[in-house]
Amino acid sequence: MSIRIYGDTKSGNCLKVKWVACHLGLAFDWVEIDILKSESRTPQFMALNPAGQVPLVVLADGRPLAQSNAILIHLAEGSDLIPADAYDRARMLEWMFWEQYSHEPYVAVARFQMAYLGKPREDLDPKLVERGAAALQRLETQLVQTPYLVGDSLTLADVALVAYTRVAHEGGFDLSLYPAVQAWIGRVESGLGVS
Numbered sequence: 480m481s482i483r484i485y486g487d488t489k490s491g492n493c494l495k496v497k498w499v500a501c502h503l504g505l506a507f508d509w510v511e512i513d514i515l516k517s518e519s520r521t522p523q524f525m526a527l528n529p530a531g532q533v534p535l536v537v538l539a540d541g542r543p544l545a546q547s548n549a550i551l552i553h554l555a556e557g558s559d560l561i562p563a564d565a566y567d568r569a570r571m572l573e574w575m576f577w578e579q580y581s582h583e584p585y586v587a588v589a590r591f592q593m594a595y596l597g598k599p600r601e602d603l604d605p606k607l608v609e610r611g612a613a614a615l616q617r618l619e620t621q622l623v624q625t626p627y628l629v630g631d632s633l634t635l636a637d638v639a640l641v642a643y644t645r646v647a648h649e650g651g652f653d654l655s656l657y658p659a660v661q662a663w664i665g666r667v668e669s670g671l672g673v674s
């Protein structure tokens with residue numbers, strides 16, 4: 480049996496899992512779950528993930544695992560997407576925790592409200608816009624110094640953060656203000672084979 484990935488293709492959290500599985504050549508089946516139709520909240524799905532969210536993977540031996548970044552770490556164990564050096568590995572995790580707490584809640588939520596709920600930009604909570612822009616600026620500050628978030632090569636930190644950064648314009652953010660981020664998006668997409 481291969482891995483089963485339950486995900487919604489609109490979701491960067493889900494796509495990052497798919498990209499890593501593809502990049503590592505892992506065999507998987509993709510099960511599309513439409514969150515706008517509440518398909519992650521059915522009793523059957525909640526039995527697999529009581530949090531009622533995607534992504535969720537069911538491993539080859541039947542064990543489930545949720546939380547996109549936990550899934551990435553599990554799938555990429557032992558690969559070159561995770562630095563061998565302990566400090567670099569911790570830096571990668573620093574970016575991944577930051578992504579979930581200080582980037583995704585603003586950049587992804589602004590995009591979801593505009594692109595999927597049809598909210599006009601001017602109706603977004605100003606705090607969402609301000610903190611999303613601050614997150615993009617933090618990436619810019621790092622990426623003028625290094626080609627990837629942790630040094631010279633692609634790691635899970637880049638995968639986790641590119642997922643919503645590459646579509647930030649759909650949440651009304653102007654990516655041309657962040658040229659180093661734009662160049663990095665191209666590098667990460669080509670490293671992952673994503674277009």
Ligand SMILES: N[C@@H](CCC(=O)N[C@@H](CS)C(=O)NCC(=O)O)C(=O)O
Nearest residue numbers: 490492514519532533534546547548
């Ligand atoms: N921190 C979680 C976030 C998961 C999450 O927010 N999933 C959204 C899609 S991006 C979802 O399933 N929403 C549907 C719902 O909550 O009902 C992760 O990284 O996996």
